[in-house]
Amino acid sequence: MTYALGLDIGGSTARAAVVERETGRVVESRKYAWLERSPQAVVDGTAELIRSLPATDGVVGVGFAGMLDGSVVVNAPNLGWRDVDFGGALSRALNGRPVQLINDLSAAAWGEYVAGAAKGVRDSLTVFAGTGVGSAIIAGGVLQTGASQVAGEFGHVKLFPEGGRRCGCGQDGCLEAYAGGAKLAEWMKEEGLEGGAGELEALAAQGNAVAQKLYEFVATQLALAIANQVTVLNPAVLVLGGGVLLRSPGLVARIREVVARRSTVSSAKAVRVTMAQLGDDSGLVGAALLG
Ligand SMILES: [Zn+2]
The missing domain is CATH 3.30.420.40 (ATPase, nucleotide binding domain)
Known part of the structure; x- marks a missing residue:
């Protein structure tokens, strides 16, 4: 060895x-x-x-x-x-x-590819929502880094043509500015809610109207953005992880449902959706x- x-x-x-x-x-x-x-x-x-x-x-x-x-x-x-x-x-x-x-x-994607949830496949998409939101693409067994090493910066896709909440990257309206754990907690605080993603899901389930509004926005946008990535990349495995998703089983269920329903039929059929297996x-x- x-x-x-x-x-x-x-x-x-x-x-x-x-x-x-x-x-x-x-x-x-x-x-x-x-x-x-x-x-x-x-x-x-x-x-x-x-x-x-x-x-x-x-x-x-x-x-x-x-x-x-x-x-x-x-x-x-x-x-x-x-x-x-x-x-x-x-x-x-x-x-x-x-x-x-x-x-x-x-x-993380490479670790899962070599020894975890994506072992044995050639094409994987890994999406983590933790403090921030990011993804990594392995296509044909090759990790895609892009022309300047920032391919897969999925947290910074924009949700609106202009404006939106300020993101840590310096731009406005990024997915991460809503669905990243750090920014989500800030947003919740501004709206008078305590805690993070797990608490938001629980409050929404209990019928808190403000929590439901935030939760629906995050769930809808995150799930749709992932489904669109599945359409573009046609992965064999979608590996999900990160603290936000680990604490919010409802978000994971929503992602599964929207990928199945809103990705192209052939991409949805080809993809297996799974949680990361190697944890930290x-x-x-x-x-x-x-x-
Ligand atoms: Zn950003």
Whole structure:
């Protein structure tokens, strides 16, 4: 067996794991939560985390929640970073060991493709709704990154021709500005509701009219956007995950129903809809194996 090192950098924590290259099995993993989210603090903490794991060599694959360009984090709304050379800084902190940044959703999709819910298929669409909303596309067994590494930024498709709620990306009216966990909680607070996606679903089910209005909007828009993606991409598997969907079984049921009814007939027939199987580990496994 040979071993690879993978990282998953989120909005408030970093996880690192040693992964078996041949199987995608996580051999050992560790987590670190930062108090200060400055790039230097996160670089230092992440390097320390890596040093606490058994030694590996080769490229460090880093799944990162943000828009990337090579080693540079162009925009990471959850961290408040813009144009930060995180890959370069982490490589220097690791005495020049090569570091490859990978979009977190791409990493998760690859993990599920190698060892999880999409194992054995060639065409998958992975959609996660957590703090943010994103997707990743594997077509013909190849992860699609796009011309500038931002293919699959599904959370930033627009819901209106103009305007809409402000998104963390700086634009208005993105799907994520409504269905992303962080923005959804903000929206709920403005409307006098407590909590997040799970609470919203419960309140709507109890008949709270304001909750029903928000919930219907999120469910309708998210499910329709996914169904349209299924029409365009014709995947064999649609893998769903992320905290918002894990806490809202009604949203998952709505997505299944709308994909079946509103995707093209042949795409709807071809797609199997399933939840991610590796849980929190999918991004770690994918980052390790893509690195
Ligand atoms: Zn956006």
